[in-house]
Amino acid sequence: xxxxxxxxxxxxxxxxxxxxxxxxxxxxxxxxxxxxxxxxxxxxxxxxxxxxxxxxxxxxxxxxxxxxxxxxxxxxxxxxxxxxxxxxxxxxxxxxxxxxxxxxxxxxxxxxxxxxxxxxxxxxxxxxxxxxxxxxxxxxxxxxxxxxxxxxxxxxxxxxxxxxxxxxxxxxxxxxxxxxxxxxxxxxxxxxxxxxxxxxxxxxxxxxxxxxxxxxxxxxxxxxxxxxxxxxxxxxxxxxxxxxxxxxxxxxxxxxxxxxxxxxxxxxxxxxxxxxxxxxxxxxxxxxxxxxxxxxxxxxxxxxxxxxxxxxxxxxxxxxxxxxxxxxxxxxxxxxxxxxxxxxxxxxxxxxxxxxxxxxxxxxxxxxxxxxxxxxx
Amino acid sequence: xxxxxxxxxxxxxxxxxxxxxxxxxxxxxxxxxxxxxxxxxxxxxxxxxxxxxxxxxxxxxxxxxxxxxxxxxxxxxxxxxxxxxxxxxxxxxxxxxxxxxxxxxxxxxxxxxxxxxxxxxxxxxxxxxxxxxxxxxxxxxxxxxxxxxxxxxxxxxxxxxxxxxxxxxxxxxxxxxxxxxxxxxxxxxxxxxxxxxxxxxxxxxxxxxxxxxxxxxxxxxxxxxxxxxxxxxxxxxxxxxxxxxxxxxxxxxxxxxxxxxxxxxxxxxxxxxxxxxxxxxxxxxxxxxxxxxxxxxxxxxxxxxxxxxxxxxxxxxxxxxxxxxxxxxxxxxxxxxxxxxxxxxxxxxxxxxxxxxxxxxxxxxxxxxxxxxxxxx
Numbered sequence: 001x002x003x004x005x006x007x008x009x010x011x012x013x014x015x016x017x018x019x020x021x022x023x024x025x026x027x028x029x030x031x032x033x034x035x036x037x038x039x040x041x042x043x044x045x046x047x048x049x050x051x052x053x054x055x056x057x058x059x060x061x062x063x064x065x066x067x068x069x070x071x072x073x074x075x076x077x078x079x080x081x082x083x084x085x086x087x088x089x090x091x092x093x094x095x096x097x098x099x100x101x102x103x104x105x106x107x108x109x110x111x112x113x114x115x116x117x118x119x120x121x122x123x124x125x126x127x128x129x130x131x132x133x134x135x136x137x138x139x140x141x142x143x144x145x146x147x148x149x150x151x152x153x154x155x156x157x158x159x160x161x162x163x164x165x166x167x168x169x170x171x172x173x174x175x176x177x178x179x180x181x182x183x184x185x186x187x188x189x190x191x192x193x194x195x196x197x198x199x200x201x202x203x204x205x206x207x208x209x210x211x212x213x214x215x216x217x218x219x220x221x222x223x224x225x226x227x228x229x230x231x232x233x234x235x236x237x238x239x240x241x242x243x244x245x246x247x248x249x250x251x252x253x254x255x256x257x258x259x260x261x262x263x264x265x266x267x268x269x270x271x272x273x274x275x276x277x278x279x280x281x282x283x284x285x286x287x288x289x290x291x292x293x294x295x296x297x298x299x300x301x302x303x304x305x306x307x308x309x310x311x312x313x314x315x316x317x318x319x320x321x322x323x324x325x326x327x328x329x330x331x332x333x334x335x336x337x338x339x340x341x342x343x344x345x346x347x348x349x350x351x352x353x354x355x356x357x358x359x360x361x362x363x364x365x366x367x368x369x370x371x372x373x374x375x376x377x
Numbered sequence: 378x379x380x381x382x383x384x385x386x387x388x389x390x391x392x393x394x395x396x397x398x399x400x401x402x403x404x405x406x407x408x409x410x411x412x413x414x415x416x417x418x419x420x421x422x423x424x425x426x427x428x429x430x431x432x433x434x435x436x437x438x439x440x441x442x443x444x445x446x447x448x449x450x451x452x453x454x455x456x457x458x459x460x461x462x463x464x465x466x467x468x469x470x471x472x473x474x475x476x477x478x479x480x481x482x483x484x485x486x487x488x489x490x491x492x493x494x495x496x497x498x499x500x501x502x503x504x505x506x507x508x509x510x511x512x513x514x515x516x517x518x519x520x521x522x523x524x525x526x527x528x529x530x531x532x533x534x535x536x537x538x539x540x541x542x543x544x545x546x547x548x549x550x551x552x553x554x555x556x557x558x559x560x561x562x563x564x565x566x567x568x569x570x571x572x573x574x575x576x577x578x579x580x581x582x583x584x585x586x587x588x589x590x591x592x593x594x595x596x597x598x599x600x601x602x603x604x605x606x607x608x609x610x611x612x613x614x615x616x617x618x619x620x621x622x623x624x625x626x627x628x629x630x631x632x633x634x635x636x637x638x639x640x641x642x643x644x645x646x647x648x649x650x651x652x653x654x655x656x657x658x659x660x661x662x663x664x665x666x667x668x669x670x671x672x673x674x675x676x677x678x679x680x681x682x683x684x685x686x687x688x689x690x691x692x693x694x695x696x697x698x699x700x701x702x703x704x705x706x707x708x709x710x711x712x713x714x715x716x717x718x719x720x721x722x723x724x725x726x727x728x729x730x731x732x733x734x735x736x737x738x739x740x741x742x743x744x745x746x747x748x749x750x751x752x753x754x
Binding site for chain 1: 393422423424425504505507510511514515518519522523525526528529530531533535537538539540542562565566567654655682694695696697698701702705706708709
């Protein structure tokens with residue numbers, strides 16, 4: 001077994017996930033790799049070191065990466081850990097260089113081939129590597145449950161000995177992977193569901209999970225499957241059409257993200273102030289600033305008679321399943337870059353090339369390159 | 378309008394419910410009654426004073442009850458409030474004299490006709506008054522949601538681009554109103570559900586909400602639709618059969634109550650210590666001590682790799698709907714005891730007689746009478 005894979009213990013606050021789960025260790029062995037685990041890496045996700053059968057454990061993160069050919073992590077490791085990596089090794093994790101520009105220098109200096117999971121191309125072939133999607137699925141499932149335990153009413157219609165309780169109305173704004181999953185879960189729980197997105201092609205997707213589509217008449221399709229930013233006039237038209245739906249809802253879930261930017265504002269304070277007593281908003285975009293005026297990332301706030309929940313790192317709250325899916329995404333990447341027990345990076349492969357942030361001492365993604373050009377005069 | 382009805386603001390900790398909701402005020406008017414509301418009575422449930430159209434508001438609880446013919450509350454009012462009531466008036470609330478024996482003296486002294494909602498007879502005719510059931514329905518709905526937001530995994534089976542996640546296993550112990558509703562909600566969310574109760578007749582009920590019934594071979598039918606206490610030998614047999622089901626479960630919900638007693642122990646510490654990493658127990662019997670060894674009422678504790686949630690007053694967390702159902706239960710009582718705009722208590726009516734705790738200066742329920750006989754030498 002020549003190929004050495006290291007799995008780091010996450011150090012970020014609120015981060016309970018781990019980049020490899022015990023049930024998948026056998027698949028690493030099949031790739032011809034051995035696993036070195038930083039001690040306690042899986043504990044927060046419910047996996048003891050002993051569950052990783054056949055893995056060696058190393059307490060010091062600098063030592064666990066020192067002779068690894070491939071380092072797996074959820075969040076980007078620190079500059080110090082990167083600087084301790086073997087020159088030319090592979091790193092696979094979320095990186096987000098716009099938040100961690102300081103990592104680009106050690107990644108280049110050590111000639112690390114860094115796969116930034118947040119940049120997996122959005123094409124069919126790459127779906128199995130798409131960690132943003134797998135994690136968003138879980139966040140979308142979680143959001144209506146979180147909302148439901150904060151609502152002063154139940155979601156389903158219920159018939160009792162003294163008459164019926166009406167079903168709650170749930171509005172989901174932003175119908176990507178998370179939004180559609182949120183609609184599906186709210187529908188499962190018996191709520192009356194409505195979905196809204198600036199991309200009209202989401203209408204059928206919303207309907208396929210039992211929701212009514214809120215049509216504002218504005219087409220905001222952008223690039224790469226994301227929405228574009230709307231003009232001021234378009235925003236005003238959209239807002240007018242949405243106010244009624246927001247204020248009729250018992251639970252609103254917002255999920256709109258534009259990659260690399262502050263999250264778009266979907267709901268104004270005035271709209272929230274007109275919401276029903278006890279209504280709840282779950283703002284899944286809190287990580288990038290939130291979709292609501294009044295959102296405080298990581299906190300629960302009250303605006304008018306509504307409560308805004310703005311949880312951070314929601315996938316991490318489902319750490320067992322989030323780690324399992326994330327680890328499977330990484331295995332799909334390894335399947336692409338490991339051949340016959342050795343690293344083999346095919347830069348002609350669209351998925352490999354699209355996900356590689358740094359390689360052979362160079363920054364390969366233009367957006368990240370601009371970050372460095374901006375800071376060095 | 379001769380009949381005066383007063384609604385108190387609740388003072389208990391964790392109590393957000395209110396005994397009357399705005400949408401039902403018209404029905405009081407139809408009964409020929411006027412409503413006096415203690416200021417802010419509905420605020421915690423999301424109802425402003427102004428929402429109670431036609432009601433007068435009075436700030437002081439002693440004043441609001443002073444000239445009321447009927448006083449409505451969720452929890453029993455204090456002895457001071459009872460002492461301020463009009464002699465011969467009606468009080469309708471949960472009373473639980475075993476916890477509040479000090480209330481019996483003022484109730485008798487003022488000749489209050491006190492309807493203790495927890496003692497509504499369990500017969501078909503009385504279902505519309507059955508506040509224990511209406512509130513338990515809501516608690517049962519809430520329990521799996523609370524569990525789900527604390528689990529590190531999702532409940533439904535889910536197919537993703539990198540394979541499937543298995544559905545979670547949910548075991549509900551105690552299949553009364555709350556337990557069956559918990560099973561129904563967990564089933565709705567896509568979990569694999571199992572139900573257990575010492576009363577074999579609950580088997581079909583569990584199956585009707587999509588659950589498998591865990592048959593231990595012990596018949597524990599008791600009186601009044603509740604379970605009896607099991608013998609030590611029966612308990613041991615039951616425990617043996619249940620251990621596997623408890624330890625296979627991702628989420629266990631316990632709901633077993635024996636009226637007027639400490640909740641039965643359903644799960645031992647040893648059984649919990651064998652549970653899966655990340656597993657969760659929601660102990661709905663926390664109010665009466667809990668069904669699990671390790672339950673701390675009102676707190677979240679960890680035993681082995683399991684988390685035990687022991688929320689108090691769960692219906693109050695769904696204050697809007699809980700208040701609505703409770704208020705409808707009270708209206709059903711008023712329909713029985715108000716004729717032509719005046720009080721008219723028919724002590725020959727089984728429901729009236731069964732629910733009356735005190736009347737005309739006397740304690741009418743034997744269990745409560747024994748409480749007073751015990752404390753006065």
